[in-house]
Amino acid sequence: MNINPSPLVITGLGLMTGLGVNLTDSWQGLIAGRSVTAPFRNLDPARLSCPFGVELPQAADDLFQSHIKKRKRSQMTRSTQIGLLTAEMAIEDARLDLERLDRSRVGVILGSTGTAYIPDDGQKEEMRILKNMLNSPVSWISLNWKLNGPSFIIGTACSSGVYAMGAAYGLIRSGQCDVVLCGSADSSINYPDIEGFRDLLALADATSEPATASRPFDAKRSGFVIGEGGGILVLESLDHARRRNARIYAQMHYPGFYTESYNILSPEPDGIGMARCMHRALQESGLVPGDIDYINAHGTSTNLNDLYETLAIKTVFADKAHEIPVSSTKSMTGHCLAGSGGVEAVISCKALYEQTIPPTINLTHPDPRLDLDYVPFQAREKELRHVMSNSFAFGGHNGVNIFSRYGNSR
Template sequence: MKTRVVITGIGAITPIGNDAATFWEGIKVGKSGIAPLTAFDTTEFKVKVGAEVKDFEPEVLLDKKEAKRMDRYCQLAMVAAEEAYRDSGLDSTLLNSERFGVMVGSGIGGLATIEEQHSRLVEKGPGRVSPFFIPMAISNMASGNIAIKLGAKGPCLSIVTACASATHSIGESYWKIRNGEADVIITGGAEAPITPLAVAGFTSMTALSNNPDVTRASIPFDKERDGFVIGEGAGILVLESLEHAKKRNARIYGEIVGYGSTCDAYHMTSPSPGGEGGARAMTLALADAGISPEDISYINAHGTGTPYNDKFETEAIKSVFQQVAYQIPVSSTKSMTGHLLGAAGGIEAVICVKALQEGFVPPTIGYQIQDEECDLDYVPNSGRLQDLKYALSNSLGFGGHNGTIILKKWSEE
């Protein structure tokens, strides 16, 4: 019999809330985190808007010395992980540290640090590059620093699969616990890509929306969509074997029951036609969960707002769910948060956990003009109260990486 894997803690720092509770309240009311960019001067940039974390003071939330030795993506990861750890009620003195792991992914890692230190190298010479440059820049350091802080000596990995990083991290953590390799794993993703180089690069590849209107920039599934809005933040879950959670009388938010991972093997940035790779990931996750397409109550789509992604993801959902696809609410919460790249699946997993717990389907805000090629129920503009049992979350990354997780409303059965 497989070990059941439950969620006992959640943490989030996002463009619409700097903790999980505030974030979820923002999601429920359809709050937008998209605003004019403030991280740098956008005068020469085509893209003027982004989804920034607001009022984030790492020196207050973390040890001041510690914060200075971390890139922003790592600071965000630490704050969200500490929130999730506190929320779970775990006590390090009662944990078997060798069966306590961390798997937190990031698509890019410390890009702001790389840009800053490269400028220092060019302007002031090699002797002025920080000795902390390397540990601040590398994308595994979120997992490493969280493990150091919490004393987690079990499996400690950092999965890098672009925009699927957090979802793959959660899925692989689920499998590790289910297979008996760990009792507890802190997992999810963190990203801080709002830098001049990243915005310029994504703009050059025509991935970002050029619309300066904050209400029409991130509009997944809308016919006028023209790209995604870049975002930042972190979303973290505490996963735990059911037996371990019950032994300590932990509060249980929900359960992870299925995971699928595939590759398009098609193109560096474009999804495969018809969303074939994403469809296989969903099919694998359903099989892993031992449920049928009819059992899914809600789909949190990858839904970036790029023309190809939304069209092909819609086709993928229809190929897996057939006629049932039209009866399942599908929303893109990136309409509110922007696209957090490697952290997207982390905050979207938090959304699914809360949606199941409260019986609430989040909206796709900013939806105005129907696209005949995107004809599912995208829950336009207002969320809904609805009894939910299983939620499916998709993440699709550059390189053809596809990840799907399925979460279940908590019940003893």
């Protein structure tokens, strides 16, 4: 093993959310504080107990058709297509000239809990196996760009993207890869998954005003709003990035990981496991709590997550907790499930680069137990040096990323 001592940096971002089909449109929507939660367009709302969510804009379908050949599309689920398109965006954004790289040293590591393949009841489908393969997204990305480096999927539910980024970090640090595409994508907007989350009492209550249903940290929050999307990042060593004169969005530190081993569904009381994970991320980065300038919260709009995450932040940051802006972009993107870790990593890096914090929208009824600075409604310009991004998952798999601003990146 040849250890690469160079810091690791993010040089490309690909993003698809309900706010936009690319990084620029999604970021503009976030900064504007837009809500796009609406009755489902691709499903029959009458068949669902929670009839709304955050779907990708209709323009996404045009992109899938124009960028992926029909035969290939027939072999992919929507989740896989999102992964492939966001990877393409990240590669282009990073200005990667693959002809000049050793493709055997370019890896692809994504987070996923499945491809969200839902067969028609009892119907034979020719492409069932290809659509349902867990490794389908990374396989298609590798095939599309003839990448021969390590390529695999990591599944830890909503923290999958963070764990994938940790694995990517290890591949570069160990000397096995020069560049790794990493992150996550998910589209689980389908009848069985929506009703399944509803049965777990995880989804927001049905309301005549879906635009305000995702309300993290609000006293009237009732559950998360399901979304779809993907966030993929190009990770490489600083030395490699400098050699090709790459733009640098942020430095990435090795994430903090912690398994609660408490309950398959509920987080550990008082946010103990969340706090331990944030502590580990700080230890891995060599930073102290006072160094963090913004926290992109997991912020699901569920009663327990928002309470326990707030308590965990207070545990970790103590007297500084009330001084650190904390926002939940899920108030706008919805909860992209396995895709959320990648989506929010991209948003965190963009926030660092733009020196701007996206808001938490729909925070109209303050919860007296939740008294941090949640950046309500309006984006905020602020000097950002270090940003923390939290991902806490069913099964107790917690992951926390910390990104730092690169001094001469702009």
